[in-house]
Amino acid sequence: MSDWVILLPAFVMMALMIATHTYLGLHVLARGIIFVDLALAQIAALGVSIAFLFGQESHGLASQAYAFGATLIAAFGFAKLRELPNKTAREVTIGCVYVVATALSIVILSRSSQGMEELKAMFNGNILWVQWQEITVVAIAYLVLSVLHFIYYRQFKALSFKPDEAEENQVNRPSFLWEFLFFATFALTITLAVNVAGVLLVFAFLIIPAFSASIIIESFLNRLLVGWSMGILGSAIGLWLSLWADLPVGATVVSVLGMVPIIAILIRVFKRGG
Amino acid sequence: MRLIVKVVLFIGIVCSSSVSATVKIVTTTQDLASIARSVGGEYVEVKSLTLGTRDPHFAEAKPSMIRKVYRADLLLLIGADMEIGWLPALLRSARNRDVQAGANGYLDLSTSVNLLGKSEQSVDRSMGDVHAKGNPHYWLDPNNGIKISRLIAERLITLDPEHQQEYQQQQKIFENKLALKILDWQKELLPLSDQPVVAYHKSLIYLANAFNFKIVAEVEPKPGIAPSAKHLNKLVSLIEKQKIKILMTEPYYERRSSKYLNEKTNIQIAVLPQSVGAMPEMLNYIDLFDGIVASLKQAGDF
Numbered sequence: 001m002s003d004w005v006i007l008l009p010a011f012v013m014m015a016l017m018i019a020t021h022t023y024l025g026l027h028v029l030a031r032g033i034i035f036v037d038l039a040l041a042q043i044a045a046l047g048v049s050i051a052f053l054f055g056q057e058s059h060g061l062a063s064q065a066y067a068f069g070a071t072l073i074a075a076f077g078f079a080k081l082r083e084l085p086n087k088t089a090r091e092v093t094i095g096c097v098y099v100v101a102t103a104l105s106i107v108i109l110s111r112s113s114q115g116m117e118e119l120k121a122m123f124n125g126n127i128l129w130v131q132w133q134e135i136t137v138v139a140i141a142y143l144v145l146s147v148l149h150f151i152y153y154r155q156f157k158a159l160s161f162k163p164d165e166a167e168e169n170q171v172n173r174p175s176f177l178w179e180f181l182f183f184a185t186f187a188l189t190i191t192l193a194v195n196v197a198g199v200l201l202v203f204a205f206l207i208i209p210a211f212s213a214s215i216i217i218e219s220f221l222n223r224l225l226v227g228w229s230m231g232i233l234g235s236a237i238g239l240w241l242s243l244w245a246d247l248p249v250g251a252t253v254v255s256v257l258g259m260v261p262i263i264a265i266l267i268r269v270f271k272r273g274g
Numbered sequence: 275m276r277l278i279v280k281v282v283l284f285i286g287i288v289c290s291s292s293v294s295a296t297v298k299i300v301t302t303t304q305d306l307a308s309i310a311r312s313v314g315g316e317y318v319e320v321k322s323l324t325l326g327t328r329d330p331h332f333a334e335a336k337p338s339m340i341r342k343v344y345r346a347d348l349l350l351l352i353g354a355d356m357e358i359g360w361l362p363a364l365l366r367s368a369r370n371r372d373v374q375a376g377a378n379g380y381l382d383l384s385t386s387v388n389l390l391g392k393s394e395q396s397v398d399r400s401m402g403d404v405h406a407k408g409n410p411h412y413w414l415d416p417n418n419g420i421k422i423s424r425l426i427a428e429r430l431i432t433l434d435p436e437h438q439q440e441y442q443q444q445q446k447i448f449e450n451k452l453a454l455k456i457l458d459w460q461k462e463l464l465p466l467s468d469q470p471v472v473a474y475h476k477s478l479i480y481l482a483n484a485f486n487f488k489i490v491a492e493v494e495p496k497p498g499i500a501p502s503a504k505h506l507n508k509l510v511s512l513i514e515k516q517k518i519k520i521l522m523t524e525p526y527y528e529r530r531s532s533k534y535l536n537e538k539t540n541i542q543i544a545v546l547p548q549s550v551g552a553m554p555e556m557l558n559y560i561d562l563f564d565g566i567v568a569s570l571k572q573a574g575d576f
Contacts, residue, residue: 006340009367110499128335129363246338 007239010127010249013135013196014239017205018231020142020189023149025210026223027160027182032087036078037190037206039098040183041199042105043074044191045122049105052118067191075183079176125198128249138192145185156182157220197250204254205231212264216271234260297434300346300373302357303330304551305413306383306422308558310350312448313426317437321346323364326551329526331498333360343368346379348433350426353384354410378432384410386425387418390479414548415480416456416563420449455560459567460485465576470516472509472541474523474532477548481522481566490516493523493531501531513539520573524548544573 028034047070051063074097081090109119149156155178193202209231213223238253245252299320301307307322314320321342324333330352333339343349343364351357365374372379389408412418427445431438467486474493482489491512495505512518513535521541523532525548532543547553547565556565 003337003341006337006344006367126335126363128337128340129367131366243337246336248334248336 003243007128007243007249009130009132009135011235011239013127013130013138014201014205014235014253015232016135016138016142017193017197017202018209018228018235020145021193021202021205022209022213022227022231023224024186024189025206026214026220026227027156028206029210029214030160033078033081033090033094034207035091035094035098037186038199038203039094039101040071040074040078040187040190041194041202042098042101043070044068044187044194045119045199046070046101046105046108047191048118048122049108053108064191064195067195068188071187071191072184075187076180078183079179082175082179121198122194123199124248125194125196125201125250127197127201130196134196138196141188141192145189148185152181161220200254201250204257208234208257208260212261215261215264215268230260230264231257297347297430298345299348299350300342301350302352302361303413303549305549305559305562306350306352306426308550308562309419309423309448310426312558313423313441313445314430315440315444317434317440318430322551326547326549326556327525329524330356330549331359333357335360335364339364340368343373344370346370346373348379348381348429349373350381350383352410352413353382354389354407354412356384356410378429381425381429383422383425384408384412386421387412387415390483391476409476409479411477411548412480413559414478414566415484416452416459416559417484418480419452419559423448423452452560455563456484459563462567463487463570466520466570466574469520470518472513472518472521472535474521474527477524478522478546481546489522490518493521493535500528506531506534509535510538513541520544520570522546522570525552542573542575544569546570 024037028036044067047067048063050070051066056062056066077097078094081093084090084093105119159175159178159182190202193205209227210223212230213225213227217223217226234257235253238256239249241247241256242249242252295317297314297318299307299310299314299318301310301320301322303324304322304326307320310318310320323339323342324330349365351361370379371377374380384407389410389412391409392407413422423445427441430441434441463485468488470488470490471482472491472493473482473489476492476494476497478489491509493501493506493509495501501509518539518541521532521535522544523529523546525545529543535541536543546569547556547562550556550559550562552562553565556562
């Protein structure tokens with residue numbers, strides 16, 4: 001087995017994540033609720049902790065169902081966020097959800113050492129050991145979600161980018177349902193990714209490519225394309241570095257991705273100068 | 275120019291043939307690696323997946339681990355669920371049929387020894403990281419080191435019958451050397467026999483068994499779970515009541531609880547290396563017990 005074959009499953013999984021997460025990241029940035037994904041990821045972890053409490057194995061389907069159920073409830077709550085008076089109140093709510101979900105997981109798992117290990121694993125992830133079967137499941141789910149978002153591209157975009165207009169134009173369809181649908185798809189995307197890649201990598205893929213692209217370029221589609229390219233490039237370099245220096249894959253990739261916004265800022269400065 | 279090409283080709287052939295002649299062994303811990311090296315000698319090439327400085331229950335996923343397992347002819351593991359958290363995933367990713375469970379290249383050394391601490395009732399996670407199959411820290415009884423070396427020799431002979439004699443000889447040399455050392459260590463630790471001690475984790479029952487001391491309590495209330503203040507205070511009264519003199523812990527466990535007990539009761543802390551490589555001077559399985567014995571003698575002041 002040559003070296004790149006070792007990293008191929010991890011790379012394919014990362015590519016799938018970059019494809020979906022950059023898109024969702026642009027939405028989240030536009031809404032100004034950046035930490036909603038951390039909160040959702042932590043809720044997913046809480047779901048797995050509860051599954052533990054009832055004696056389920058950590059990577060089984062049952063614990064996945066618990067995780068998704070928990071995030072779905074949270075998605076319902078987050079869909080109501082718009083009813084809050086201002087941005088600060090929304091961010092505070094999200095922050096509270098994150099902190100309390102984390103604390104609850106720790107309390108639930110404090111009686112079980114392997115549970116604590118599980119919590120750590122959920123944060124760091126082990127993308128290196130991802131299996132092709134897992135990737136297939138994720139790929140199919142992401143394909144379905146992508147088709148959904150492609151068909152209703154306008155509705156979803158209007159919700160994030162022109163919220164007032166969206167509410168006016170859809171008198172016959174309650175806006176809340178669309179909000180819920182958005183957060184539900186978001187929750188499913190994250191639950192699947194957290195399970196294999198860990199919270200750290202999920203958060204990095206959601207924010208960094210989308211943010212970096214937003215620094216350089218304007219329209220939604222351009223940002224998506226630039227974000228994808230930057231994400232893929234950063235991941236490839238990170239993977240290569242982890243192989244070359246034998247470092248943990250997820251954390252190395254995140255460290256490399258950290259350089260991307262800096263490069264984006266440099267490009268912006270250079271463009272202005274030119 | 276042609277000559278250079280020929281020389282390079284020749285060297286390549288020589289190298290590749292000499293490499294293919296050795297059995298490539300990959301082990302989950304450095305202890306097994308050390309014993310395998312003693313038994314296999316020059317006919318094997320041994321690599322360990324984890325370092326002796328780390329807790330072998332956990333391992334960080336690194337690309338090199340997949341590479342090592344993929345290229346191995348023989349995988350040696352501690353077993354008894356010691357590596358349950360990471361080895362199955364690694365074996366799936368490495369896709370090397372020769373070392374999958376059940377194959378000749380897969381050797382679970384826990385089958386060579388009598389495991390202690392087997393749980394009678396069913397184990398669930400609320401009990402901490404209890405091992406249903408028995409306590410997996412069995413390499414800490416040097417008598418088990420002998421059993422491990424025998425099983426490794428047996429398997430090496432199956433895989434590489436050409437060197438049967440050498441493996442048998444080398445195993446015998448290792449066994450004799452270790453047996454002599456065991457007598458020394460037992461003599462040195464005689465003052466400890468029948469003495470009550472406290473251990474941090476439930477990992478030292480084999481050592482206690484080998485050298486005849488009694489672990490009356492653990493700092494951890496349940497394996498893998500850090501102690502609460504209430505539990506520590508209970509330990510303080512127990513230590514004072516039974517006049518316990520030594521607390522044994524491993525380098526990678528938190529030291530704060532042990533220090534607290536030391537301050538309250540003046541119990542001496544013995545930091546025991548638990549694996550080959552736990553400290554830089556511990557190069558092999560015999561060094562490991564030399565280190566353990568020295569550390570116990572210092573703490574017990576005998």
